[in-house]
Amino acid sequence: MKPVIGITPSIEKNESTYTVHRAHCDAIKQAGGLPLILPYGTKNVPTLLAQHIDGLYITGGYDIDPHYFNEEPHPQLGQIDPLRDKFELALVHEMIALKKPILGICRGSQIINVALGGTMYQDLSSQKGEPLIQHIQNRPLHYPSHYIKVEKSSFLYRIVKHNNIKVNSNHHQANNQLGRNLRVSAISEDGVIEAIEREGELFVIGVQWHPERLIERQDEASQLLYAYFVSEARKVMK
Ligand code: MN
Numbered sequence: 001m002k003p004v005i006g007i008t009p010s011i012e013k014n015e016s017t018y019t020v021h022r023a024h025c026d027a028i029k030q031a032g033g034l035p036l037i038l039p040y041g042t043k044n045v046p047t048l049l050a051q052h053i054d055g056l057y058i059t060g061g062y063d064i065d066p067h068y069f070n071e072e073p074h075p076q077l078g079q080i081d082p083l084r085d086k087f088e089l090a091l092v093h094e095m096i097a098l099k100k101p102i103l104g105i106c107r108g109s110q111i112i113n114v115a116l117g118g119t120m121y122q123d124l125s126s127q128k129g130e131p132l133i134q135h136i137q138n139r140p141l142h143y144p145s146h147y148i149k150v151e152k153s154s155f156l157y158r159i160v161k162h163n164n165i166k167v168n169s170n171h172h173q174a175n176n177q178l179g180r181n182l183r184v185s186a187i188s189e190d191g192v193i194e195a196i197e198r199e200g201e202l203f204v205i206g207v208q209w210h211p212e213r214l215i216e217r218q219d220e221a222s223q224l225l226y227a228y229f230v231s232e233a234r235k236v237m238k
Contacts, residue, residue, distance in 0.1 A: 002034040003233035006053035008088055008108070009037050010061040011081050023212040024059050024105070030215070031226035033233060040087040050094035055101045055233030058088055058108030060210065063173060069119040076123030078172070089115045101203035101232040103225070106171055109196060109206025116179025116198075124174050124192065132190045135169045141213040144168050148194040148209075154185035155197045156205060159228045160221040167194065167209035167221075174208060203232040 005028045009018035025035040062079040092115035095102050104112045110120050121127045137145035144166035150157045175193045186195035198204035211222035
């Protein structure tokens with residue numbers, strides 16, 4: 001038996017079509033998990049889905065409705081998917097209640113934070129008042145582009161075993177104030193939060209970069225991250 005990893009898709013074409021980059025599914029498979037793409041649902045659907053999966057994997061995508069962190073939309077805020085926001089925020093709560101692991105990618109990292117009461121930069125370049133490095137890279141996403149510093153005391157450091165790793169970057173938003181029981185696990189040189197994690201034993205990690213694309217080039221830190229996540233999901237299998 002393989003641990004079932006629920007993967008949240010994005011929704012496209014006027015809410016008619018679910019899409020997931022296959023790199024996410026391939027990365028989960030390569031790490032020994034069984035990827036399962038989750039269609040959205042409300043009411044008791046997140047509860048039922050959380051009972052059926054062993055780990056939750058939240059993919060990247062468009063922006064998050066700032067009303068979830070009590071802000072009005074900034075002029076540089078991008079597209080919002082209301083159905084997706086609601087579904088993923090509910091799933092995060094269900095998984096934590098069931099003590100099942102979560103890995104969030106890019107937007108997924110922000111969803112974890114917002115679900116737990118945190119806030120975000122709706123647009124980094126206009127809201128973070130410091131010179132920034134380039135976070136929307138001008139090179140194919142399977143190449144890393146900037147370094148991050150992994151906090152030595154973090155869970156993430158125990159997984160990737162290096163405090164300076166090079167990652168790819170394709171985000172104009174980022175986490176700001178962190179939600180309940182969350183801490184920073186990595187930052188870039190300009191102070192942007194590049195990874196977060198929940199305090200305690202439960203694996204809840206969000207990364208701002210795209211390990212699913214780096215793993216295509218046998219990136220070691222990405223391989224270690226997926227392997228650890230799937231092994232945590234295996235522990236909760238019934
Ligand atoms: Mn970045």
